[in-house]
Amino acid sequence: MDWGNLSRDFSLEITRKDLGDLVDNATLLPAGSAISITYLPGDRIEDLAQVAASVRRLGLEPVPHISARRIRSDEELARFLRTLSGEAGIRRAFLIAGDLAEPLGPYADALSLVESGLLEAHGITRIGVAGYPEGHPAIPEDVLRAALADKIAAAASRGLDLEIVTQFLFDADRIADWVCTLRAQGIRHRVRVGVAGPASVQALLRYAARCGVGASAKVMAKYGVSLTRLLAQATPDRLLTRLGERLADAGEQNVKLHLYPFGGLSKTVRWMHAYAAAAPAIA
Numbered sequence: 468m469d470w471g472n473l474s475r476d477f478s479l480e481i482t483r484k485d486l487g488d489l490v491d492n493a494t495l496l497p498a499g500s501a502i503s504i505t506y507l508p509g510d511r512i513e514d515l516a517q518v519a520a521s522v523r524r525l526g527l528e529p530v531p532h533i534s535a536r537r538i539r540s541d542e543e544l545a546r547f548l549r550t551l552s553g554e555a556g557i558r559r560a561f562l563i564a565g566d567l568a569e570p571l572g573p574y575a576d577a578l579s580l581v582e583s584g585l586l587e588a589h590g591i592t593r594i595g596v597a598g599y600p601e602g603h604p605a606i607p608e609d610v611l612r613a614a615l616a617d618k619i620a621a622a623a624s625r626g627l628d629l630e631i632v633t634q635f636l637f638d639a640d641r642i643a644d645w646v647c648t649l650r651a652q653g654i655r656h657r658v659r660v661g662v663a664g665p666a667s668v669q670a671l672l673r674y675a676a677r678c679g680v681g682a683s684a685k686v687m688a689k690y691g692v693s694l695t696r697l698l699a700q701a702t703p704d705r706l707l708t709r710l711g712e713r714l715a716d717a718g719e720q721n722v723k724l725h726l727y728p729f730g731g732l733s734k735t736v737r738w739m740h741a742y743a744a745a746a747p748a749i750a
């Protein structure tokens with residue numbers, strides 16, 4: 468089982484509201500851990516920059532989300548990046564189209580952010596882009612595949628490192644199959660598998676519905692939970708055991724975890740700390 472390798476170098480996703488909990492738990496995180504910062508509807512650029520600056524002061528690596536469809540102009544993107552760079556010295560960003568049905572400005576997708584040339588001009592050297600092991604409810608599979616290939620090519624031509632961060636999901640075999648498909652297509656980039664931290668079944672179902680993620684009774688049973696026990700707590704241990712086995716069978720070494728703390732940041736950090744401490748230092 469590829470347990471030790473999977474549990475090292477994990478990343479964590481926070482919202483502005485999680486900052487207090489992050490401060491309280493920062494000593495449990497390895498120095499330099501990547502902290503992705505969700506850009507929630509209603510957040511302002513200044514809010515995101517302040518959170519990123521706080522993350523940096525904790526000795527962690529801020530990875531702000533840049534939501535293409537919410538940017539109104541080239542000037543706004545430049546200001547956004549200038550602020551993040553000036554306040555938090557950002558080197559990394561996660562580029563996402565955004566859930567808006569229509570863009571507010573010139574950027575309809577993550578590719579157009581890469582092609583703007585503004586990322587490397589503001590000190591960004593590594594980007595994250597989204598991956599969808601289950602597909603996306605509104606975007607056809609061939610469109611997703613072409614978009615990923617285009618983003619990889621554009622990043623490479625600009626000298627930007629790229630990693631793929633998946634939407635969270637509950638089915639380890641879907642994840643492993645998808646990683647194998649990517650590798651068969653010659654895509655060897657690091658994949659960060661999106662996984663929910665410990666949370667109630669109710670919270671998991673709420674986020675799954677909001678994000679278009681499959682949570683059928685069958686999938687959730689495999690994950691280790693029953694949909695009739697909504698208040699029960701669910702952890703990703705079973706998913707990770709299965710995923711670790713499948714990745715080890717495939718000889719896969721370049722997959723890491725990206726944790727979504729849907730049950731609260733403290734709970735997720737403490738769980739991850741215990742999990743990583745128990746993992747044998749192999750691979």
Ligand SMILES: NC(=O)C1=CN([C@@H]2O[C@H](COP(=O)(O)OP(=O)(O)OC[C@H]3O[C@@H](n4cnc5c(N)ncnc54)[C@H](O)[C@@H]3O)[C@@H](O)[C@H]2O)C=CC1
Binds near residue numbers: 568597
């Ligand atoms: N995986 C994640 O963690 C998150 C995913 N999302 C949602 O996933 C979707 C795709 O984002 P990316 O992977 O960055 O795609 P992308 O920027 O690589 O675009 C891929 C293709 O899908 C189209 N597209 C993108 N967003 C769309 C939308 N909201 N409605 C209809 N067509 C859309 C684009 O025009 C493009 O042709 C977006 O709706 C995004 O908001 C949002 C937040 C987080």
Ligand SMILES: Nc1nc(=O)c2c([nH]1)NC[C@@H]1CN(c3ccc(C(=O)N[C@@H](CCC(=O)O)C(=O)O)cc3)CN21
Binds near residue numbers: 482635
């Ligand atoms: N399609 C899609 N859209 C998204 O916005 C999205 C994804 N996928 N995948 C995962 C990430 C993680 N996202 C989020 C969104 C909200 C909170 C959050 O904490 N929201 C509320 C609590 C709402 C609740 O409890 O239901 C908050 O307090 O702001 C966290 C992560 C958004 N994300």
